[in-house]
Amino acid sequence: MSRPAAKGRAAAEAEVTRVSDATLCGFIGYHMKRAFNVVQADLNQTLKPLDLRMVTYSALVLIVDNPGLRQSQLAEALDVERANLVVIIDELEGRDLITRDRVPTDRRAYALNPTLAGRRLYDRALEAVRGHERRILNGMDEEAKQAVIRAMSVIRRGSEGG
């Protein structure tokens, strides 16, 4: 329809010197993926000295901010399967960053609570991640940041209310 067919045919014979991603650049999702790859890579490097990954970091933050929450609540908040959360919690508990406390009123459930070491690591991790964001956003002004947050929220909302 809109694609100039002649160009494609002609170019097929010649050498491709510079690969054009112009079509993909027309999509927001493409830009998001490329940018997020960068963010993820840098964040994981940032967290490596603290022996944390993205998920363990997020889990720790949510546990410190919401002490006493259940594993199922955390799983839902993190958007991971309950089953897959187990190993994450195992890791944090094994490092004495959190405790699994039985809930007297519901003996099926565990209440997750941070230890002192967990809170200390939380503080260190938060500082590190703030630095990471300063680095990757590289002087982006506040207005631009807010615009991104608004846009991301629009995308997230859209998936809820079908």
Add this chain to the structure above:
Amino acid sequence: MSRPAAKGRAAAEAEVTRVSDATLCGFIGYHMKRAFNVVQADLNQTLKPLDLRMVTYSALVLIVDNPGLRQSQLAEALDVERANLVVIIDELEGRDLITRDRVPTDRRAYALNPTLAGRRLYDRALEAVRGHERRILNGMDEEAKQAVIRAMSVIRRGSEGG
């Protein structure tokens, strides 16, 4: 430092009714991840009827837009390992969407070219993905879109020039 310790201790005893992700919401990366998850899920659903995944779709687009490019060029453009690109190309070739043509001037290399079926699927996929973006962006104005693209570019650039 800035965290009100008393709140954490007190709340540890009570039930957690609503899980707060306020701390994580302070980070752009968190919003990006959550939003990108939505995008990825919807995009994969969108491409499923065409038997395409994100990577095979991107690969097809780049091959149609850059006919004759080498596998190594495509691998670099897609940011995947040459080794891992092989199976992707195998799939597209197996479905007769592209051809691997030996390059006379360099008999190590293959030139990737779309078939007619490949170009047809390209057109259909592009239309589908445009619909997908319209859906997830849900009436976001052009200015906001451009702001996102600019911001994502800032993040991407930052990772190149160290």
Add this chain to the structure above:
DNA sequence: AATAATTGTTGTGATGAATAACTAAATTTT
């Protein structure tokens, strides 16, 4: 000619996410 580098390929191991099946405990139904 000898050596090094490049292109595509194969295989493997680590990782992550999705699923089913299970135990224990709570809740609902009968």
Add this chain to the structure above:
DNA sequence: AAAATTTAGTTATTCATCACAACAATTATT
């Protein structure tokens, strides 16, 4: 109260993805 259903956490399995090493064929370098 007994039975059935649901829920919380766990285990194991499968599957896809990805990084890495090693390799053959070809080209480039010295």
